[in-house]
Amino acid sequence: MKELKIRSVHLSDKVEILRGEVRSFLKAEREAGHFTPHCDSWLSGYDANFSRKLGQQNWLGMTWPKMYGGQEKSAFERYVVMEELLAAGAPVAAHWFADRQTGPLFLRYGTEEQKKEFLPAIASGELYFAIGLSEPNSGSDLASISTTAKKVDGGWNINGSKVWTSGAHHAHFMVTLCRTSARTENRHEGLSQLIVDLSTPGVSVRPIRIMTGEHHFNEVIMEDVFVADQRVVGEIGDGWKQSMAELAFERSGPERFLSTFPLLNELFQILQEEGANERASTAIGELVVRLVTLREMSLGVADLLEKGVSPDVTAALVKDLGTRFETEIAEVARQVVTTPAALQPRFKTLFAKALLHSPGFSLRGGTTEILRGIVAKGVGIR
Ligand SMILES: Cc1cc2nc3c(=O)[nH]c(=O)nc-3n(C[C@H](O)[C@H](O)[C@H](O)COP(=O)(O)OP(=O)(O)OC[C@H]3O[C@@H](n4cnc5c(N)ncnc54)[C@H](O)[C@@H]3O)c2cc1C
Structure with a gap:
């Protein structure tokens, strides 16, 4: 059996400073009432204005060459921007697919004309692809x-x-x-x-x-x-070879375990206010431990992307574990939140979206069975 190696990544101070900037931006946007946190916002939070604002911040097409509207930043700089947007439940669906996979597809296989026509408009948050x-x-x-x-x-x-x-x-x-x-x-x-x-x-x-x-x-x-x-x-x-290369980008990001993070965040707040019992603390503790591990693995995938190595097998593994995790957040919420807290409007919305969107998590971007087949082949046991 072959080993799957995932390197542990330490994020630099420069990357953490960028994280602070994204957090401040998101806090200001939330406080100004420009968005309300939602679960699964990368699929369902369409807001063209918000996408354009991210373009103005230079947070789209971040790793692309400057001549095509990019910023020539590292995969880790892009990673922290993505994880902060997802953790905040910000409305990022308009540009998400174009920024994540269509842009990299054009960079790799597109003609010069296509790169010039499409990439700057994607990076400015104005052009969207399905x-x-x-x-x-x-x-x-x-x-x-x-x-x-x-x-x-x-x-x-x-x-x-x-x-x-x-x-x-x-x-x-x-x-x-x-x-x-x-x-x-x-x-x-x-x-x-x-x-x-x-x-x-x-x-x-x-x-x-x-x-x-x-x-x-x-x-x-x-x-x-x-x-x-x-x-x-x-x-x-x-087309087959190109689509498979595109799927590696589709499966490799933090959206594969952070779709319901806004609900986990809300759970913390409720349990802090209410005083968590032992059962609730244990359940949340277990989720947090898994989150930390998944994030380490997901950063390891970003590391492969940064080095230009195809992350397909590792990304399939992280997606399988990640989608199970994001689905279970809704299940834990159902078990540990008391009725009065569960009736709070903020909780209700986050919970309903997490629960009702979750059947799609393990299907989109490749089903669990297909991903496990990829992992099995990748480690040489199939
Ligand atoms: C929320 C959401 C968003 C989506 N967005 C897009 C999009 O933007 N663009 C797009 O093109 N597609 C999109 N999809 C489609 C998604 O890629 C497909 O649903 C997925 O590839 C599975 O295909 P299917 O639904 O036809 O199921 P099927 O392939 O018919 O699978 C049905 C079941 O059989 C199992 N199965 C199938 N083959 C095997 C096998 N060989 N071995 C073992 N088990 C197997 C599957 O795991 C699954 O459980 C989206 C799906 C969802 C849920």
Whole structure:
């Protein structure tokens, strides 16, 4: 069996100073009533104004080259900004996917024209992307997608539909995985990534509501949608390799264990005010120990990114452990909070969102079973 090595990271003073700046900014924004903390705010907290403010603070596209609107900061500087935003439950959903994965995808595979067109606008918090991978009959088995793009004069003609497309009703573009040549024995061949402008004729974005009634994800139907050759990402036929590289960014961040942190924070406050009994203290203590460990592991993933090493296996492991943790925060809250405290409006909102969003945590970005398969292969036991 191969060992999975995760290095322990010590954050420098420079990084901690940046953390202080982000905290002060968030405190001022909260006190000014510009946002209220929410659980799962990276998926459901859409606020274009807030994203633009983060762009003005230079906290988007942080690790990208300056010539494309970035700041050439380290993966750790980016990490502390992300963790502070998530811990505060700030509304970061508008730009989240573009900053996390579409930007790095363009940096790695995009043309010069695409980098110049898209990256500065993403870094200023003004341009949003959706991720068009899953389809009604293809989720975990992504290579079975049936959306097709056929070559036409000057571009490609797309037909097909994507599903569970987070934020597509707000996004300007969707990076869309399509089949560009007929399926062969190697199902990973013949797939390509195309940038679909979601305002193009032939695109319909239909809401899918979650059980709270909220609208965060969609079905995106494409009927004879034209995409110009200039909007192909990387090489035609390399879509599988490129999508897998993108998924490593998708799975590697602190959002995979901090989605319900605002509820944990609220739990502390309630138990401090009420005086925690032994059962509650033990339950919270256990959560905190796991949080510290997960954070160490997650920083280890950021360390791999900083060194340019693909974090895919480690990120899969951290995501599996992380999503279980963020789901259990809601369960512990249910068990330890007394009825009067549970009826406080602030608690009720955080708790309801944590509980009702949590079934999606272990599905989005790759299900538990798929992640465990990746880890098993990575350590050589499968
Ligand atoms: C909140 C949320 C947001 C999302 N946002 C997006 C988005 O923006 N863009 C996008 O493209 N997709 C998005 N998705 C879709 C997500 O990527 C898929 O739900 C996920 O990949 C699983 O696919 P599926 O739902 O088709 O389930 P399936 O793949 O059908 O899986 C069903 C069950 O079978 C299990 N299973 C499947 N294959 C295997 C196997 N080989 N071995 C063992 N068990 C297996 C799975 O683990 C799961 O439990 C989102 C999903 C959620 C919940």
